[in-house]
Amino acid sequence: MDGSWPHEHSSLRPNPDAVFGRLENGFRYVLLRHGAPKGRAALYLDMQVGSLMETDAQAGIAHYMEHMVFNGSRHFPPGELIKYFQSVGMRFGSDANAHTSTQETVYKLQVPTSDADVLHQGLVVLSDFLGGASISEQEVSNERGVILEEKIARDTERFRASLRRLNFLLPGTRFVNPTIGVESVIKGANAKLLRGFYDSWYRPELAVLVVVGDFDVQALEAEVKAVFSSAKARGVRPEVPAWGDASLKGVHFYYDRRPDASGMVSVEALHPRKYEHDSLAVQRTLIKGQLAVRMLQARLMTLVDREGSPCIKAMSRIGRTFSLFDNARIIAIPREGQWKQAVHLVENELRRALDHGFTSVELQRAKKFYGNYFKQSLKKETARDSADIAQEIVACLNQDRVYQSPSQTYELFLPMLSELTLNEVNATFRDAWDSGNRMVGLSGVELDAKVEPEAELSAVWTAASKDPVVAWKAEDEVSFPYLKVPSYSGQSVERFEEISLTKPYCYQRTEFSNGFSLFMKNTSVEKDKVFLNLSFGRGTALMSDKEQALARFVLKVLRNSGVGRLTSLQQSQVLAGRSIDFSWKAQSMGLGLYVSCLRSDLDMAFHLLRTALLNPVVRQNQYDAALTQVKNDNSQQANTSSGVLSMKGKRFLAEGAGHFADLDYAEVETFSLKDVRNYISSAFRQGPLFLCAVGDFEPDVMENLAGRFFGTLPEWKAADGDPVKLHFPVGQSETAHIKHESSQAGVLLAVPVPYIDSGENVSGGHAVYVEQVKLRLLRRVLADRLRVNLRERLGVSYSPRAILKNSVLYKGYGYLGVQVETEVGNTEVVEKEIRKIMKDLTDSGVTAEELNRVVRQSLALQKKVVNRLGYWNSLLYTTARVHPDGFERAASAARIIESVSAQDMTVLARKYLMLDNAALFTVLPSDL
Structure with a gap:
């Protein structure tokens, strides 16, 4: 990194709305005014230094330093920074975070901009990160345990497999060294070692401030200059250690047994390291490569979707x-x-594309996809979150790419797309694979112990290379929609508009004569964007344990293909010119079809919803793919403490029921394809049918669409069934084990917190809702004490968390719990500390100071979420299917939060944090 901007050595021009500045000390900044979310800004400090700058004696210190800047600095003594964040409504982890990779360490703050002092302090915090870290010996010692716990948490079988692959691809290079570092260096780290790295590499010329959000650019630029002009280098900038390069030549075969993981076949080509400035030629090569990837991916999807395919999934990439x-x-x-x-398929399709190239029909489809992709990006830009844009700017800077606006990208690539020729794209594809090497891999497959795996893989690959291949024959385009929709709307029998509450808590409801209900919340908080949630039939709260598992698996099966009789490829072709995301969800009060789209795509979104509801098609491949996904998920979870806690711990807390746990492969594999189809035929025509529509639309247009597509359906039989009864294991304990060798362990300790909806009205809202709001605050208090005691004081967990689970749908059931991933040998210490924290809350109560911090966080979150469609979608669904007074409750939330006293919280803690009722679930390694 030489301290220059990518556009300073490129003919490409940067986003004209962004202010690029450089101070005399070399410090750079990018400021961009953006209105979403309103009243907030993302402040990112991009330190262009990462683990590749470390010597062997510093392995892991770049990441260690990322932690240390939060633990005391020029303006914030140890322990005070996170308290400051909380006092202004920020949450550590979501509003204040950081990451370290090979060539960057990025600090991320999301702050409210309505208070000029808070915005200023955000700059001060980042200035302290750059040059004001305290790095005391005591804080280094305190943080060591946290980093070791994070290292253990990362040490999963998947992570180890990725390291084995890197060591195969890039042997002898520094790229195989994990960013987290090595244990000996972490254990031996002291303030001198960290200070040496900090003073050498945290320099103004290696720092870039990126601020995107709702602020006055001119005023903020003056602040940036005032805060950062005094930054200076504190040490000599070292030479970067030699990184090494790709060195493999010829064809190599790699086998990784990976027990319990599903099989995977791969082939790749890796070119030597290359560094190039951004240019029109570079961008032209990139888009040609992506066009080729799109075409090859379409071929692979076609083959996977065919009956009898040896693969259930296949993917391609060039990057x-x-x-x-x-x-x-x-x-x-x-x-x-x-x-x-599968090896034959991969080898043949790669060779087919290399030998015969792609076709003009395929190229036109790929061009159409990317042309519309750039158009949609242009439309969606105003609704993008500031943090996402800040992240994009950082990525561009660190990859030496010019950051351009969507309109610039559109104007650059659209003409380029139209003029690109088939010969050019085919040549680029061949260049991508012309690296002088091939790495053919096989993992997750048990082979005969008597056979040398690489030799067997080599023999299969060699045999595949002798298969004759001919040019690809493109498949015909598919037509959609194929279901007829009435030209008239169904009859509405009732309209209701909630206007009695304070803005923005208003919505509309229309009832149709066939029993279909439409709930609408029109808002422009995300310009031109719309969320649709179609819910029908019985939800999981009305199902037995086996029924809910089958329902969730059915929807997983449906997610593995296109809508209706479309394959996944055909659906992608149909939607190539649109911005539509489609998914299935199993919800507590109904099965759900969920769509997000732009307002201009509403008509197609309704066709998708109607087709998925009335004409669901399940193929063998979809079923197999879903089954494999569950198997893979279970395999990965069985090898980590967090996975076992999620799979088995949640079942334990419901006395064996899996309503809140991940699907269990042992149960799912008992469901046949026939079971899946039978479930769909019986459950997909059950009412009641609800559509929740949230976003930037005209209500009369939405009502007309909903009335035509769903108000004209025949009335469905209402789904019946009583809510399931779940039971909390009061006073019980259980231990589970990680399946394979690991030093991870975990503790899940919870107390029952049943949701009992009395319906009693009190000042400020329903009594039960008031208590629910207080319980959320209590969870935050508990979470903060866990952070202070388990992470910062004892260093026995990287990310301890508090969990609140209860709902009116599960009468008499719920819990407030603590989940902690830790190292083997720490479980007793962790359990003892959790119990001590809970006892202290009941004995000494909640302090006014800590309550004030969580209240500020909650109020800030309330202000933030009302500017996101996801919040309104969830609230509208809750109102439609769970709490008819959901909007009234939500509108009163801030008032309730502001009225809560420390004494109220103490009373609540004493009511529920009864350790005699606690249930304990412990995870240990397999050998204990």
Whole structure:
């Protein structure tokens, strides 16, 4: 990194709305005014230094330093920074966070901009990160345990497999060193070692401030200059250690057994390290590569969707590993026992594309996709979150790419797309794979112990290379929509508009004669964007344990293909010119179809919803893919403490019921394809049918669309059933084990907090809702004490968290709990500390100071979420299907939060934090 801007050595011009500045000390900044979310800004400090700048004696210190800047600085003594964040409504982890990678360490703050002092203090905090860290010996010692716990939490089988792959691809290079570092360095780290790295690398010329949000740019620029002009280098900038380069030549075969993971076949080409400035030529090469990827991916999807395919999934990519190594890769997930056939498919399709190239029909489809992608990006820009844009700017700067606006990108790439020729794209694809090497991989497949795995893989690949391949024959375009929709609207029988509450807590409801209900909340908080949630039938709260597992699995099966009789490829082709995301969800009070789209795509979104509801099609491949996904998920979870806590711990807290736990493969594999189809045929025509529409639309337009597409359906039989009874394991304990070798452990301790809806009205809202709001505050208090005691004081957990789970849908059931991932040997200490924290809350109560901090956080979150469609979508669904007075409750939340006293919280703690009722779930390694 030489301290220059990417656009200073490129013919490409940067976003004209962004202010790019450089101070005399070399410090740079980018300021961009953006209105979403309103009243907030993302402040990112991009330190262009990461683990690749470390010597062997410093392995892990770049990441260690990321932690240390939060633990005492020029303006914030140890322990005070996070309290300050909380006092202004920020949450550590979501509004204040950081990450370290190979070439960057990025600090991220999301602050309210309505208070000029808070915005100023945000700059001061980042200035302290750059040059004012205290790095006391005591704080280094205190943080060591947290970092070791984070290292243990990262040490999963998937992580170890990725390291094995890197060591195969880039042997002898520094790229194989994990950012977290090595244990000996972490354990031996002291203030001198950290200070040496900090003073050498945290320099103004390696720092870039990126601020995106709702603020006055001119005023903020003056603040930036005042705060950062005094920053200076404090030490000599060292030479960067030699990184090494890709060195493999020829064809190499790699086998990784990975027990319990599903099989995977891969082939890739890795080019030597390359660094190039951004230019029109570079961008032209990138778009040609992505067009080729799109075409090859379409072929792979076509083959996967065919009956009898040996693969249940296949993917292709052309990109850059570590932003330096051009890399082309194909991955395929084979069916059980068909890895050899999958190898043939991968080898043949790669060779077919290299030998015969792509077709003009395929190229036109790919061009259409990307042309519309750039158009949609332009439309969606105003609704993007400031933090996402700040992240994009940082990525551009650190990859030496010119940050341009969506309109610039549109104007650059649209003409480029139209003039690109098939020969050019084919040549770029061949160049991507012409690296002088091939790495053919196989993992997750048990082979005969008598056979040398790499030799067997080599033999299969060699045999596949002798298969004759001919040019690809493109498949015909599919037509959609294919279901007829009436030209008239269904009859409305009732209209209701909630206007009695304070803005913005208003909504509309329309009832149709066939029993269909439409709930609408029109708002422009995210310009031109709309969320649709279609809910029908019985929800999981009305199902037995086995029924809810089947329902959730059915929706997972449906998510593995296109809508209705469309394949996933056909759906992507149909939606190529649109911005529509579609998914299925199993909800507590109904099965759900969820769509987010732009307002201009509403008509197509309704066609998708109606087709998915009335004509769901399930194929063998979809079923197999879903089954494999569950198996993979279970395998990964069984190897980590967090996974076992999620899978088995949640079941324990419901005395074996899996309503809140992840799907269990042992149960799911008992469901046949016939079971899935039978469930769909019986459950998908059950009412009541609700549509919740939230976003930037005209209510009369939405009502007309909903009336035509759903108000004209025949009335469905109402789903019946009583809410399931879940039971909390009062006073019980259980221990589970991680399946394979690990030093991870975990503790889940909870007390019952049943949700009992009395319906009694009191000043400020329903009594039960008032208590629910207080319980959320109590959870935050508990979470903060966990952070202080388990993370900062004892250093026995990287991310302890408090959990509140209760709902009116599960009468008499709920819990307030603590989940902690830790190291083996710490479980007794962790359990004892959790019990002590809970006892202290009941004995000594909640302090006014800590309550004030969580109140400020909660009020700030309330202000933030009302500017996001996701909040209104959730609230509208709750109002439609759970609490008819949901908007009234939500409108009173801030008032309730402001009225809560420390004494109220203490009373609540004494009511529920009864340790005699606590249930304990412990996770230990397999050998204990």
